[in-house]
Amino acid sequence: MSGNSEMSPRRPRLAVWKLASCDGCQLTLLDCEDELLAVAGAVDIAYFREATSAAVDGPYDLSLVEGSITTAADARRIREVRAATTTLVTIGACATAGGVQALRNLGDIDDFKKAVYARPEFISTLATSTPIRDHVPVDFELRGCPISKRQLLETLSAFLARRTPNVPTESVCLECKRRGNVCVLVAHGTPCLGPVTQAGCGAICPAFHRGCYGCFGPQDTVNAPPLLTELQQLGLSPPQLERLLRTFNAEAPAFRAAAESLGAGGEK
Amino acid sequence: MTERTIAVDYLARVEGEGALRARLDGDRVEEVELRIFEPPRFFEALLRGRSFEEAPDLTARICGICPVAYQMSASHAMESALGMHVTGTLRELRRLLYCGEWIESHSLHIYLLHAPDFLGFPDAVRMAKEFPEVVARGLSLKRAGNHLMEVLGGREIHPVNVRVGGFYRAPEREELEALRPELEKALGLAAETVRFASGLEFPDVEEDYEFVSLVHPDEYPMNEGLIRSSRGLEIPAARYEEEFEELQVPHSNALHSVRRGGGSYLVGPMARYALNRTRLLPKTRALANDVGLEPVVTNPARSIIVRSLEVHYACEEALRILSTYRRPEAAFVPPPATFEGGSGAAATEAPRGLLYHRYELSRERLIERARIVAPTSQNQKRIEDDLRHLLERQIRADDATLTDACERAIRHHDPCISCATHFLTLEVDRR
Numbered sequence: 166m167s168g169n170s171e172m173s174p175r176r177p178r179l180a181v182w183k184l185a186s187c188d189g190c191q192l193t194l195l196d197c198e199d200e201l202l203a204v205a206g207a208v209d210i211a212y213f214r215e216a217t218s219a220a221v222d223g224p225y226d227l228s229l230v231e232g233s234i235t236t237a238a239d240a241r242r243i244r245e246v247r248a249a250t251t252t253l254v255t256i257g258a259c260a261t262a263g264g265v266q267a268l269r270n271l272g273d274i275d276d277f278k279k280a281v282y283a284r285p286e287f288i289s290t291l292a293t294s295t296p297i298r299d300h301v302p303v304d305f306e307l308r309g310c311p312i313s314k315r316q317l318l319e320t321l322s323a324f325l326a327r328r329t330p331n332v333p334t335e336s337v338c339l340e341c342k343r344r345g346n347v348c349v350l351v352a353h354g355t356p357c358l359g360p361v362t363q364a365g366c367g368a369i370c371p372a373f374h375r376g377c378y379g380c381f382g383p384q385d386t387v388n389a390p391p392l393l394t395e396l397q398q399l400g401l402s403p404p405q406l407e408r409l410l411r412t413f414n415a416e417a418p419a420f421r422a423a424a425e426s427l428g429a430g431g432e433k
Numbered sequence: 434m435t436e437r438t439i440a441v442d443y444l445a446r447v448e449g450e451g452a453l454r455a456r457l458d459g460d461r462v463e464e465v466e467l468r469i470f471e472p473p474r475f476f477e478a479l480l481r482g483r484s485f486e487e488a489p490d491l492t493a494r495i496c497g498i499c500p501v502a503y504q505m506s507a508s509h510a511m512e513s514a515l516g517m518h519v520t521g522t523l524r525e526l527r528r529l530l531y532c533g534e535w536i537e538s539h540s541l542h543i544y545l546l547h548a549p550d551f552l553g554f555p556d557a558v559r560m561a562k563e564f565p566e567v568v569a570r571g572l573s574l575k576r577a578g579n580h581l582m583e584v585l586g587g588r589e590i591h592p593v594n595v596r597v598g599g600f601y602r603a604p605e606r607e608e609l610e611a612l613r614p615e616l617e618k619a620l621g622l623a624a625e626t627v628r629f630a631s632g633l634e635f636p637d638v639e640e641d642y643e644f645v646s647l648v649h650p651d652e653y654p655m656n657e658g659l660i661r662s663s664r665g666l667e668i669p670a671a672r673y674e675e676e677f678e679e680l681q682v683p684h685s686n687a688l689h690s691v692r693r694g695g696g697s698y699l700v701g702p703m704a705r706y707a708l709n710r711t712r713l714l715p716k717t718r719a720l721a722n723d724v725g726l727e728p729v730v731t732n733p734a735r736s737i738i739v740r741s742l743e744v745h746y747a748c749e750e751a752l753r754i755l756s757t758y759r760r761p762e763a764a765f766v767p768p769p770a771t772f773e774g775g776s777g778a779a780a781t782e783a784p785r786g787l788l789y790h791r792y793e794l795s796r797e798r799l800i801e802r803a804r805i806v807a808p809t810s811q812n813q814k815r816i817e818d819d820l821r822h823l824l825e826r827q828i829r830a831d832d833a834t835l836t837d838a839c840e841r842a843i844r845h846h847d848p849c850i851s852c853a854t855h856f857l858t859l860e861v862d863r864r
Binding site for chain 1: 470471473474484500546549556568576
């Protein structure tokens with residue numbers, strides 16, 4: 166890499182890639198209405214199909230990757246992206262855990278194809294949806310379904326300043342306390358995954374009188390069994406708990422293990 | 434010698450992954466294919482065995498651009514299955530949330546994806562260097578829509594506050610009232626947007642569209658109404674599958690919709706406006722007259738004016754809802770205590786057009802079968818028809834000109850490919 170952006174005439178080249186996903190995480194960048202033009206001034210947007218028809222060939226200094234690997238073509242494409250990229254950051258639950266489409270991993274892919282398409286033989290797909298780090302080395306991961314705007318801007322700033330992004334790995338409970346939310350689990354008996362879910366969203370669900378549904382995936386030092394016991398005492402059946410754990414981060418190892426420990430034996 | 438292929442391998446400034454391929458033989462257009470290579474994610478399959486309560490949040494993940502549309506169609510379809518009725522203030526709050534998504538999604542398309550084509554730039558960032566006030570206006574409008582969704586829904590992408598029956602928490606009057614200054618400013622910016630869009634230069638094109646949208650006797654349609662076609666059909670959502678069918682084509686991971694026994698049709702802003710113009714609110718109707726907008730827009734390029742007008746409508750409607758809002762006693766209508774199983778269908782108006790959901794539920798209220806038809810899969814065949822006509826008109830043009838014209842023609846319809854697979858690379862093949 167050449168010198169820093171203030172000394173070098175060349176601004177860092179940013180590329181934004183999309184694999185199997187809903188576009189929501191890359192939209193988060195376009196949703197930074199107040200910062201978008203400043204970001205575009207600090208970096209050279211070399212590849213971002215959703216936003217521009219201009220495309221510059223690599224290499225790229227920073228690649229943001231949205232989406233999971235669900236096709237052989239995408240498994241090849243991510244290797245090409247990695248080879249052309251200095252710093253690769255995966256953004257969102259699809260890229261970091263396989264996303265909601267990873268629910269196929271628990272079922273039978275031919276059955277899935279038949280459920281949606283009259284001619285399943287036209288559909289080319291892998292049996293699994295897997296996160297990017299299962300395929301290539303990843304430099305940093307941003308969680309969330311969708312990612313947080315604040316964390317995305319922090320990650321871009323950190324990249325420009327050549328420091329590590331300040332993205333906490335504490336649980337949603339701490340954000341809830343800071344926001345001054347009343348604990349929905351303790352006070353209202355509302356099932357909540359906050360104690361085992363990584364912070365970052367700003368504890369939005371409890372602020373709306375709803376239990377956390379785990380869209381930022383498992384917190385680092387997750388200890389699921391006590392929470393699962395408490396939720397069962399609240400009256401949730403093992404299949405209900407299993408569904409709660411198996412949504413957008415179903416294949417994140419800690420959530421998968423917790424769901425399997427219930428022994429509900431459901432496909433999803 | 435005269436055979437050629439026009440190809441765009443990866444369409445830009447559309448939401449999702451798609452390509453276009455056209456094969457030309459001399460003066461004849463042999464074949465036009467919009468190809469959706471967005472990987473399939475099998476939502477209808479993964480919904481099986483899930484609780485009715487999970488459908489709004491799970492289906493929202495089909496599209497990060499219009500999650501509210503998925504939450505609304507899913508909620509209404511479930512309520513239809515369970516025999517629930519959401520009325521009064523909760524119904525108004527749903528419209529308010531939808532206003533936020535219409536403002537955000539339309540502003541994104543008008544300013545960041547579509548306007549660069551008219552002003553001659555590859556993107557809005559480069560356009561901002563020459564037209565900073567245009568891009569700033571677009572971003573302010575977009576922010577107003579996002580802000581509304583954040584206050585009412587918790588966040589702009591995949592809001593968390595929607596549930597079958599209503600909301601998890603109804604906002605305080607003060608929370609919504611705090612949005613008034615920004616929405617009043619947005620109403621002014623939206624009027625400027627309509628004038629800006631009306632002043633753009635448009636190619637002279639007329640298409641003979643069959644328009645399909647919801648119609649409602651009292652309001653411009655969002656959540657409820659009958660499905661009407663400009664060619665004389667009017668049905669409830671429950672009869673949608675009798676009149677419309679999805680065909681699978683080998684070149685695409687998206688399904689193509691057609692009228693049974695008929696051809697392509699168009700959903701979205703042009704269809705809504707053509708079938709519901711008289712239901713617009715007074716200021717928006719006056720503005721349409723003021724800029725001389727024709728009662729039925731048949732030039733797809735002029736969809737940018739209609740989209741702008743709908744942003745104005747959504748601001749006016751949001752302000753109307755704010756002015757009468759009183760916090761309801763309950764944030765939602767509870768589901769019935771007993772249920773014997775059954776099915777329900779609903780259609781609502783996503784920013785890109787009619788979005789149909791149908792679910793079959795077991796006695797345990799688990800999803801046994803799900804059917805989702807997104808706006809872009811309904812428009813896909815109609816977009817191919819537009820492209821065929823464009824290629825026929827301009828067949829003597831060189832490949833680069835044709836490729837550029839085709840990409841622009843596709844963007845007129847604001848296709849959302851993530852939704853459609855649930856889209857484009859242009860290849861022109863000349864013989």
